[in-house]
Amino acid sequence: MNKSMYFCGNTFLFLISMVILFSGSVSAQEGTRDAIWLEAYITEVPPILMQEPFLELYGQTDQPIPYYFSEAVKAAGHCCGAVAGAWTMTRKALEALYPSTLPVRGHIKVTMPGTEDEWFIGVFGKVISLITGADPKTGFPGAEFGEAYNRRNLMVYSDTPQGTPPLKMLWILSI
Numbered sequence: 001m002n003k004s005m006y007f008c009g010n011t012f013l014f015l016i017s018m019v020i021l022f023s024g025s026v027s028a029q030e031g032t033r034d035a036i037w038l039e040a041y042i043t044e045v046p047p048i049l050m051q052e053p054f055l056e057l058y059g060q061t062d063q064p065i066p067y068y069f070s071e072a073v074k075a076a077g078h079c080c081g082a083v084a085g086a087w088t089m090t091r092k093a094l095e096a097l098y099p100s101t102l103p104v105r106g107h108i109k110v111t112m113p114g115t116e117d118e119w120f121i122g123v124f125g126k127v128i129s130l131i132t133g134a135d136p137k138t139g140f141p142g143a144e145f146g147e148a149y150n151r152r153n154l155m156v157y158s159d160t161p162q163g164t165p166p167l168k169m170l171w172i173l174s175i
Contacts, residue, residue, distance in 0.1 A: 003097050004174035042079055045069035048091055048131055050105040054149055064102050072127045082120040086127035093173040094131075104175075106133035106148075110155045113169035114162040121157070124171070129155055132173070 047066035055061045072087050073079045094103040110132065116122040129135055134154035142150035164170075 002174065004172055006170055006172055042070050042073055043068075045087070048087075048094065049102055050131065050133075051102040052105045052133075054106065054145075057145065057149070065105070067131050072130055075126050075130050076123055080123075082123040083127055086124040087131075089124075089171065090128050090131050090173070093171075097173065097175050103132075105131075106151050106154070107175055108132040108134050108154065109174050110134045111172040111174075112155065112157045113164055113171055114158050115160065116157050118158075118161045119166055119169075121169075125155060125157070128171075128173075 045068070047068045049064040049066055052061065052065045055065065069084075069087055072083055076083045094108075097103065097108070110125075110128055112121055112125055114121045116125060116136075125136070132154075133151050135151040136155045136157060137153055139151035139154065140149070141152045142148070
């Protein structure tokens, strides 16, 4: 089965606004300046559960693995709209790609809308990679474990800048 989920910049902005509007963890008394990015909010975001075949192979788990928004914040080095947007977009894509089962980490291919250093694409890549296990050409090749454990080239960036404005960018997640 080959399924794809497409997300564009307009979806990104909508999802960011939904995160902010429905967080419910920041009161008006706390003020509005950056309150949404405080630790209290970051730690309240529900985790994304993933099946992780590589950990299962090693006998290190037989349970779904939770990935936390706070881990994405640590990977990026800060919390901002790009980190929250990448997290939310990935969650929504996984829900659409795996409507009745757990998503399988390492089985998701991601086509990025430009080069790693164009706009905030690299930040998105860092967060999406953390959750999905998709890596660029530097990822784990599967080696003697076989193609089912390959992570290399599951995240594909453009070789040249695309010059696409953020509102028209298109991320493609597929299985």
